[in-house]
Amino acid sequence: MKQNVPWWKSGVIYQLYPRSFLDTDGDGTGDLPGITAKLDYLADLGVDGIWLSPINCSPMFDFGYDISDYREIDPVFGRLSDFQHLLDQAHQRGIRVILDLVVNHTSHLHPWFVASRASRDNPKRGWYIWRDGKNKKPPNNWLAAFGGGAWQWDEPTGQYYLHSFLKEQPDLNWRNPEVRQAIAEEMRFWLDMGVDGFRLDVINFFVKDENLRANPFGLGPTPRPYDLQKHIYDRNRPETLDVVRVFRGLTDQYDDRMMVGEVYTPPPGDPKLSATYLGTGEDALHLSFDFSIIYSRYGAGPFMKAASQWMESIPWAGWPCQVLNNHDQPRSLSRYGRPKHAPGRAKILAALLLTLRGTPFIYYGEEIGMVNGRITRRQLVDPLGKKYWPLHKGRDPERTPMQWSNAPSAGFSTGDPWLPVNPDYPLINVEAQQQDPNSLLHFYRNLIALRRKTPALSLGDWQPAAGSNRSVMAYYRSLGADRLLVVLNFDASVAGIDFLATDPARVVFGTHRRKGEIVSAPRLKLAPHEVLILG
Numbered sequence: 001m002k003q004n005v006p007w008w009k010s011g012v013i014y015q016l017y018p019r020s021f022l023d024t025d026g027d028g029t030g031d032l033p034g035i036t037a038k039l040d041y042l043a044d045l046g047v048d049g050i051w052l053s054p055i056n057c058s059p060m061f062d063f064g065y066d067i068s069d070y071r072e073i074d075p076v077f078g079r080l081s082d083f084q085h086l087l088d089q090a091h092q093r094g095i096r097v098i099l100d101l102v103v104n105h106t107s108h109l110h111p112w113f114v115a116s117r118a119s120r121d122n123p124k125r126g127w128y129i130w131r132d133g134k135n136k137k138p139p140n141n142w143l144a145a146f147g148g149g150a151w152q153w154d155e156p157t158g159q160y161y162l163h164s165f166l167k168e169q170p171d172l173n174w175r176n177p178e179v180r181q182a183i184a185e186e187m188r189f190w191l192d193m194g195v196d197g198f199r200l201d202v203i204n205f206f207v208k209d210e211n212l213r214a215n216p217f218g219l220g221p222t223p224r225p226y227d228l229q230k231h232i233y234d235r236n237r238p239e240t241l242d243v244v245r246v247f248r249g250l251t252d253q254y255d256d257r258m259m260v261g262e263v264y265t266p267p268p269g270d271p272k273l274s275a276t277y278l279g280t281g282e283d284a285l286h287l288s289f290d291f292s293i294i295y296s297r298y299g300a301g302p303f304m305k306a307a308s309q310w311m312e313s314i315p316w317a318g319w320p321c322q323v324l325n326n327h328d329q330p331r332s333l334s335r336y337g338r339p340k341h342a343p344g345r346a347k348i349l350a351a352l353l354l355t356l357r358g359t360p361f362i363y364y365g366e367e368i369g370m371v372n373g374r375i376t377r378r379q380l381v382d383p384l385g386k387k388y389w390p391l392h393k394g395r396d397p398e399r400t401p402m403q404w405s406n407a408p409s410a411g412f413s414t415g416d417p418w419l420p421v422n423p424d425y426p427l428i429n430v431e432a433q434q435q436d437p438n439s440l441l442h443f444y445r446n447l448i449a450l451r452r453k454t455p456a457l458s459l460g461d462w463q464p465a466a467g468s469n470r471s472v473m474a475y476y477r478s479l480g481a482d483r484l485l486v487v488l489n490f491d492a493s494v495a496g497i498d499f500l501a502t503d504p505a506r507v508v509f510g511t512h513r514r515k516g517e518i519v520s521a522p523r524l525k526l527a528p529h530e531v532l533i534l535g
């Protein structure tokens, strides 16, 4: 059975932000040779794939999420030959490589947009969304995700163009078949090279309402300054699924490739919407992100609710993925605050991520318990933070350099890092944790290894256990005759859980008990932040 399971179902994927992973040329910015140099570290951690945030040519108004050439590597990261070497070295270690495909928009400096902007009758005019104003005002009321209106007036040709993010990120017109064709060719370029798939940036923004109808205003449950509008007509249009299906047809022409989509929704998240991009489970995205768990409050109850809703949304033939951290959200240990509880919470969160049903995504540094860096107004580089400081302090804090050792700049760079290294690096770093068998790093590594040899844990069904309560989240993972019970005490105090006579009783893995020990009491007492897996 095992041989038919695709790698992206059974495996673990690691997201890295290339600017912040390892700098090998001393310019203060991480690069591709830096990633290649750390492949052994990643292989040792046990990951099956890496997703690189964008590495294509970009003027970096949004740090690579504004691409000016889809086929070239930005010089700050290296050359195409560096990428080919990285791909080859990763594959030699059994690690797949996923690229970030940012095609809701391009950079305003992409030659397509430069042409589109040049005149109203340019053949590329219809590749972007241009409209006349209404009484000297923008064509409609749509707002950009990074603040202000979504329309930019362009004096030379006397029209507005649409940008869902920065004005330096004009939206492509996904209703135009030439655009679809052009992007398919860019995808083929990388697939032919051997890239294992793509993470599709803001997949739910691609197709816009044909008549550009106005959005209603209305605050969501957690109002943020930039989420004032209900994005009914500029996001989540059903037509986008047709685009995804075409992408699926394309990737299916190659062996073993995978697409994971970012379905961006503001808090509290929208698991049903995320799941729609999986189609039947076999004809659209392979995986899609749901951010409900990221947005959830900390605790057994809220996580059980978020996890259940996500699992229930997945189509029968589909597969979930799980994520607690990425380059846009405060790191989990910062979101869930309380530094004094951080070590316990870090293991609980790791166990949650790695034992829920679905492909886990680890964000670089998560495995050593990195927390947000403190970035002052003067040090800020993220455009989102510049716009909304201090309401939103931007995304720089979750993008600080990887903490490799207690050497200067945490061993990240011999130069001046592009973002300040978190001053906690002498305490929190890879080298220190490699030497400590009780470290978080070892915990991730051990649990990933356990997943690898326990198909019920990586592939099994998921079922909440009756004993779950306000402190303890417990669930079964089962495959055929194999049945595991995962028990997580989210509290910093002792908590109890009732067992059923039929529950598995032998300790397979845990933070407080010996492997092989038998747990038989009908009511079990769990230590603060105890992780326990019974089989």
Ligand code: TEU
Pocket (backbone or CB within 6 Å): 062, 065, 066, 102, 145, 146, 165, 201, 202, 262, 264, 327, 328, 329
């Ligand atoms: O993110 C989509 C997105 O809307 C978020 O950036 C969101 O606005 C922000 O996190 C609010 O907290 C994707 C990428 O992940 C992000 O890095 C890019 O900036 C954005 O698209 C534009 O490409």
